Amino acid sequence: MxxxxxxxxxxxxxxxxxxxxxxxxxxxxxxxxxxxxxxxxxxxxxxxxxxxxxxxxxxxxxxxxxxxxxxxxxxxxxxxxxxxxxxxxxxxxxxxxxxxxxxxxxxxxxxxxxxxxxxxxxxxxDINDHAPVFSEREKILEIFESALPGARFQLQAAQDLDVGQFSIQQYKLSQNEHFRLEIKDRGENRKVPFLVLQKQLDRETSHVLLLTAFDGGKPPRSGNMTIIVNVSDVNDNPPVFSQDSYVAHLKENAPVGTTVIQVSATDLDEGSNGEIVYSFGNDVDPKVRELFDLNGITGVITVIGIIDFEVNDKYELDIQASDKGAATLKSHKTVNIIIVDLNDNPPVIEVTSFSRALPEDSKPGSTVALISVKDSDSGINGKVLCFINKNLPFTINPSSQNNMYSLVTKQVLDREQQTHYEVIIVAKDAGEPSLSSEKSITVVVSDVNDNVPTFLRNPVNFYIIENNSPGKTVLSVTAHDSDEGSNALISYSILRDRDTDNLFTSFLNVNSESGEVVALKSFDFESVKTFQFHVVATDSGSPPLSSNVTVNVFILDQNDNAPVILYPVSSNGSAEGVEEIPRNVNAGHLVTKVRAYDADIGYNGWLLFSLQQVTDHSLFALDRYTGQIRTLRSFTETDEAEHKLLILVKDNGNVSLSATATVIVKLVEPKEAFAASDVQSAAAEDEDSHVTFYLIITLGSVSLLFLISIIVLIAMQCSKSTDYTSKNMPEPNYDGTLCHSIQYRSGDKRYMLVGPRMSVGSTIVPGSHANTLVLPDKRKTFEEVSLLLKNAQDNLGCKSNC
The missing domain is CATH 2.60.40.60 (Cadherins)
Incomplete structure (x- = not known):
């Protein structure tokens, strides 16, 4: 003991x-x-x-x-x-x-x-490949004429090999005024139909019903059973079981003939109406009937098949007690049989993976083999301990999966002292009595450093959002070496080639152990959109082996540039312009066009225009995409002579940035809108030739000023410092127009005045919006060019539309 x-x-x-x-x-x-x-x-x-x-x-x-x-x-x-x-x-x-x-x-x-x-x-x-099937195509029920409404009669449940939604989902009964169908759900997709009496029966009649079982397929599959109800004389006492519930415990592998339990019922009737016969109910699975037998006279349940706990750990038997009356009365009782597990299965050892050649310089903990241990028993009988024979430089470690182990080294091996080991693996369960098994494997010791560090992909592409924080990790590269120990220890470095002019490698640093690359400066999408460098991975073997990977870095744009308004710009440098138009213009007349650009791209550079303030909403309309301001109607004598329009320009970034501009529209009389010399010379015979002469002079002056502006811009561009980037130049959403014209009539003649538009390098002063980007002072030279152009316009007598 x-x-x-x-x-x-x-x-x-x-x-x-x-x-x-x-x-x-x-x-x-x-x-x-x-x-x-x-x-x-x-x-x-x-x-x-x-x-x-x-x-x-x-x-x-x-x-x-x-x-x-x-x-x-x-x-x-x-x-x-x-x-x-x-x-x-x-x-x-x-x-x-x-x-x-x-x-x-x-x-x-x-x-x-x-x-x-x-x-x-x-x-x-599962697919719906089986239809519900009744074990009997026809069922005969004997019911006494004294049966009262509400009496329930259990019917045979259909069987469907499918599971889940494709198993039996519902039953339907053909129309009959005496009966209705009731379904009892016993769990695990077991639905038992009951026939419920609704109206008292007449002994002289019989009823034929059709019971249909449907599964949950789409479309559903079905099976039918015909029910014939015969009405008999009164047998008013059904059998009564001696216990409310029956529970039996049966050990697995119990021999055939073993008594499981005995059920007992009594009937108060006399003669054949009191004689009881026991049988399995209709709901008992046919496979269960192959394991157990029920003595119809004694009610003893015995074993007739092989009982295996690993197949099923419990059974529910529906037992039916019927008397021998002319109209048989029945009672049902469920017998629960709980199978007791025995330790009848020894552990089974399987070497699922095995490295016969182990490098001699392998570090302790190196995996030698992967071992799977199975035990079909459950509970404590299925718990397995795995170990090896003593005095060996190996140990067994369990893994995250149940009954999975790894054979690993626990000390450094020396091939010169011993070239191989015989390892005996023992698996023992915790049952009573305990069962065990053994497995022998041979481990051969060797040593070679023949694996070059390899990258999973080459080249490697990374995407980095601009304006990153300097000093933080922006990307990581990882190489793999199939060797063990120090031969697989990899260090990383950036390849810096002095013969190539790659400035970005000087702004990058790599962690030699983790392969994490740190940027020492912030990237600007408007300055550089992509660059390339190389990372070298070197192992610590002797001699060391190395390989490199090409890293392509793509800078992603952020919405970090606010819209910049090119027009209107007043003489004092503010985002404000004055437009003078005749009072007699019609609806749809183009007053002016607000021009702006954004250094960002995509949605971040897509600009929308909106009219924030206007003195009279019925007079002007602003195109949200082009920035054109047009009249909505003709002017009347009661309209004010001056109107102020506040224009908001914003981009479509996630956090939208914006700028504002003010346009002042002045209404003038037609005679004030045009040169007095044009009006007075309307009657002259050579009026056309004079206008042509003036136009030629105007166009020549504009062309000369344009050439001067281009030369100045080129000189400024050449004198800029090296870190002046493309952020200072307008993106393609600036249409590049350099001049525009205004047409008017004087008598029967139509005239056109042509004037310079602001050049690309003109001064850009954004509005007062909180998100507006302020450009560097280096652009002040452009303001001088803008003033030069405006003075030229004043000298030529151009109006606000020039």
């Missing part, structure tokens, strides 16, 4: 250590899950394991990939060229899992060099 106590205490301590190690080593292996419908053809691709593990085809070809099958007839196989997991034969969910849901097939997949094991779970999805 004392020795048994010590053994029990040792087993409890082993169980505690096992549970602790399982929790400590959780999260070490990857798990992949797929699903495939039953009945699909062989060769169907279930998923790509290599892609889900992040392996390309070259890595898959070098390392090798295979499935460790759980049976001699595997259902799946992996394509070594592309990593696709495909079916080897057509699947039948009902054959594989019967009623078990979900139907899962667990696979073990192995990668070599280095050793890795991954769990792949494939769920077999």
């Amino acid at each position: 004392e020795q048994r106590g010590r053994i029990a205490r040792q087993q409890r301590r082993c169980c505690f250590v096992f549970v602790f190690l399982n929790v400590f080593w959780s999260g070490a292996f990857a798990q992949i899950r797929y699903s495939v419908s039953e009945e699909v053809q062989s060769g169907t691709v279930v998923g790509n394991i290599a892609k889900d593990l992040g392996l390309d085809r070259n890595a898959l070809k070098l390392r090798g990939y295979r499935i460790v099958a759980d049976s001699s007839d595997p259902l799946f196989e992996v394509n070594q060229s592309d990593g696709n997991l495909y079916l080897k034969k057509k699947l039948d969910r009902e054959e594989i899992c019967e009623k078990t849901t979900p139907c899962l097939i667990n696979l073990k997949t192995v990668l070599e060099n280095p050793l890795e094991i991954h769990s792949v779970t494939v769920e077999i999805l």
Whole structure:
């Protein structure tokens, strides 16, 4: 007794250590899950394991990939060229899992060099390939004429091999004024129909009913059973069971003939009406009938099949007690049989992956083999401890998966002292009595540094948002070395070639251990949009091996530039312009066009114009896309002579930036709008030639001023410092127009005045909006050019539309 106590205490301590190690080593292996419908053809691709593990085809070809099958007839196989997991034969969910849901097939997949094991779970999805079936096509019910409304009669439940929504969902009864159908849900997709009497029966009549069972498919499938109801004379006492409930405990592997339990019922009637016969109810599964037998006279339930806890741990038997009256009365009772597990399955050891050649300089903890231990028992009988024989430089570590272990080194090996080891793995369960098994493997010691650090992709593309914080990590590169120990220790560096003029490598630094690249300055999309550099990965072997990867960096634009208004600009430099138009213009007359640009691109540089303030909303309209201001109607004598319009220009960034401009429109009389000399010379015979002469002079002056402006801009551009970027130049959403014209009539003649528009380099002074970007002082030279152009306009007598 004392020795048994010590053994029990040792087993409890082993169980505690096992549970602790399982929790400590959780999260070490990857798990992949797929699903495939039953009945699909062989060769169907279930998923790509290599892609889900992040392996390309070259890595898959070098390392090798295979499935460790759980049976001699595997259902799946992996394509070594592309990593696709495909079916080897057509699947039948009902054959594989019967009623078990979900139907899962667990696979073990192995990668070599280095050793890795991954769990792949494939769920077999059910399809509606079976219709409900009644075990009897026709059922005869005997009911006494004295039966009162509300009496219930259990009917045979239909069976459907499908599960879930494709199992039986409802029953329907043909129309009959004496009966209705009631369904009782007993869980686990078990619905039992009951016939309920609604109207008292006449003994002289009989009834034929049709019971139909429907599953949940779309469209649903169905099965029928005919019910013939015969009305008999009164048998008014049904059998009564002696107990309210029956529960029995049965050990698995119980021999055939073992008595499980005995049920008993009594009937107060006399003669044949009081004689009781026991039978299984209609709801008992046919497979359960193959395991248990019920003596119809004694009510004793015995074992007639193989009872296996691993197949089913409990059974519910519907027992029916019927008397022998002319109109049989029945009673039902459920017998619950709980199967008790026995420790009848020893652990099974399987080496799922094994590296026969182990480098001698491998560090302690290097994986030698991956081991799977199975025990079909449950509870304490299925808990397994795994260990190896003593005095060896190896140890067994549990993984995150149940009953999975890794054989690892616990000290540095020396090939010169010993070239190989014989390792005996022992697996022992915690049952009573305990069962165990052994497995022997041979580990060979070797040493080579023959693997170059490799990058998963080359080149590598990274996208960085501009205005990043200097000193922070902007990207990371990672290389892999298949060697062990110091041969796989990789250091990173940036390749700085003195022969090439790559300024950006001087602004980058890489962490030699992690491969994280730090930017020492902030990037500006408007200055540079992409650049390239190289990272070198070198292992610590002797001699060291190295490789490099090309890193392409693409700068992403942010909305960090507010719109800049090119027109209107007043003489004092503010975003304000004055336009003079005749009072007699018609509706739709173009007053002016507000011009602006944004240094950003895409939505960040897409500008919209809106009219924020106006003295009279009925007079002017602003095109939100082009910035054109037009009249909505003709002016009247009561309209004010001066109107002030506040224009808001904003971009479409996530955080919108904007600028404002003010346009002052002055209404003048037609005679004031045009030169007095033009009006007085309207009657002269050579009026056309004078106008042409003036136009030629005007165009020549404008052309000369334009050339002078271009020369000045080129000189300024050449004198700029090297860090003056494209941010100071307008983007393509500035239309580039240099001049425009205004047409008017004087008598029968039509005239056109042409004047200079602001040049590209003109002064840009944004409005007072809070998000407005203020440009550097280096653009003050452009203001001088703008003033020069305005003075030229004044000298030529151009109006506000010049």
